[in-house]
Amino acid sequence: MDRTIVLQLTPTHEQATLLQQTLQEHTACFHTVAEEGFTSQCSNGVELHKRTYYDLRREYPNLPSQLVCAARVKATEAVKSALDRRKKGLKASTPHSRVCPIRYDARSYWVKWESLTCSLATVEGRVQLAFTVPKHAQKYIGGKVCSADLCSRKGKYTLHVVVSLPDPLVTPSQEVVGVDLGLNHPAVTSNRHFLGERRWKEQERRIFRLRRKLQAKGTKSAKRHLRKLSGKLFRQRKDHDHVLSKRIVQHTTPGSTIVLENLTHIRSRTRMRKGEGQRRLHSWSFAQFHAFLSYKAQEKGIDVVKVDPRHTSQTCSRCGHQARNNRRSQSLFLCRVCGFSLNADLNASRNIREKHLASLGTSLASGPLSDDLSSHASA
Incomplete structure (x- = not known):
């Protein structure tokens, strides 16, 4: 190590x-x-x-x-x-x-x-x-x-x-935790942890608005202020990725496995209108986050693997039905076949977990998923 x-x-x-x-x-x-x-x-x-x-x-x-x-x-x-x-x-x-x-x-x-x-x-x-x-x-x-x-x-x-x-001496376990990464919720785990701070988005917006205002002004004092802001957003995102990766590892038992989506080339695959969403997508530091998570998890004997991200947000984690209109909104998933309702990011994290288990030829150790939005709200 x-x-x-x-x-x-x-x-x-x-x-x-x-x-x-x-x-x-x-x-x-x-x-x-x-x-x-x-x-x-x-x-x-x-x-x-x-x-x-x-x-x-x-x-x-x-x-x-x-x-x-x-x-x-x-x-x-x-x-x-x-x-x-x-x-x-x-x-x-x-x-x-x-x-x-x-x-x-x-x-x-x-x-x-x-x-x-x-x-x-x-x-x-x-x-x-x-x-x-x-x-x-x-x-x-x-x-x-x-x-x-x-x-x-x-x-x-x-x-x-x-x-x-030396590598840590940890007994491997069968626990698998799926993690759904996103721009709305930075990370949602399959064991019901919604991680990340709401204020992070506003902090990035504040720096962007200030830089845009100073660039439009163009005076010597504005340029001096821009030099002071140089690298601030990068350092801020680096701190956010450190905090997020640390919290995920803290909520995972040693010897288990953390499963993420393989987001390589997501910028070229995703179609998004111009505006804040596109700006945040192209500045998303998911590779840096993965590097931080990997070395923090290694210290606790936790493996980090990636799976294919396709259809994880459109598939029902209970019955397996896949349809684009299952995702009713940014936060709500409602299956058209079985009527299963759950937070969309939590549903995706369970699909990510199931994909890894399927690649190993195993099945979920737990019973049928009977969570609904009300139980999620109380968690």
């Missing part, structure tokens, strides 16, 4: 200058390899190494060879992604980075947890730096150190260290 700890480096002025120079030369190597790979449409790391390594070593003699290779690896990954986008008919250009993070390995850095110090390879040899560990990550101190990325943002330097930890 791997976890990433963000260490806050506290370099002196001279050490910060060395780190900045090392990052600049590493970024220049990244751009050279990326230009060569994208122009020649070559994403083979070995071939790009042959074409660029010796020229880069002559141009940047002080940059350690291991960091030149690290820049080539990052550039190869970026070129491969850009060429894949081009093959799909999407817009793609030469990969570019303002400050490309440096990926260190065991040969170019070390970390000592006892003294809270680390050693990094730079253009002037090894530099030993002190660091601090955030309170929430102190439980990972002492783990086996793997790779690390050196990042710089607004004059501050952080080291993102990957720590390997």
Whole structure:
């Protein structure tokens, strides 16, 4: 089980200058390899190494060879992604980075947890730096150190260290929890938990309205205000995804399975009129949420799987009848055949759970579903 700890480096002025120079030369190597790979449409790391390594070593003699290779690896990954986008008919250009993070390995850095110090390879040899560990990550101190990325943002330097930890010893159980994700209700579980805060939508609307007003104004003060708002919505959504994933894991017993819908390419599949709904759909961070949920669930020995999302909102979780007009409104599901009525998101979460059980060749352990809207209201 791997976890990433963000260490806050506290370099002196001279050490910060060395780190900045090392990052600049590493970024220049990244751009050279990326230009060569994208122009020649070559994403083979070995071939790009042959074409660029010796020229880069002559141009940047002080940059350690291991960091030149690290820049080539990052550039190869970026070129491969850009060429894949081009093959799909999407817009793609030469990969570019303002400050490309440096990926260190065991040969170019070390970390000592006892003294809270680390050693990094730079253009002037090894530099030993002190660091601090955030309170929430102190439980990972002492783990086996793997790779690390050196990042710089607004004059501050952080080291993102990957720590390997033993997997939790949990007895697997037969419990399966389906989770329906949505824009109205952020998450609804098959065991009757409606998670997420109503105020989250209004917070996003408030930031959008403010940004739109400032962009229309266009004055110097408005632009200064926009710079302050830069990244605020991203950080807000990140916090919401952390809270939501944490609550789902808290409501799930260790050893069980959480089932989600596979929402990949949902933006291209869904037809929605222009307006707030379309804006929220295209800014929906479901992939980030899945990543947060996966690593939080792993710590408790919970598996996270995905199923095909088709017809989960149109199918009756009691009789299995599927029809588009079963969904009467955003919140109400009413089966046309058996008359079963339930909250639409709760009904979808049960269908998601049933889909996973069907793929395993099993059936629901519980009896017939006899919930109705009144029992849901009292839950």
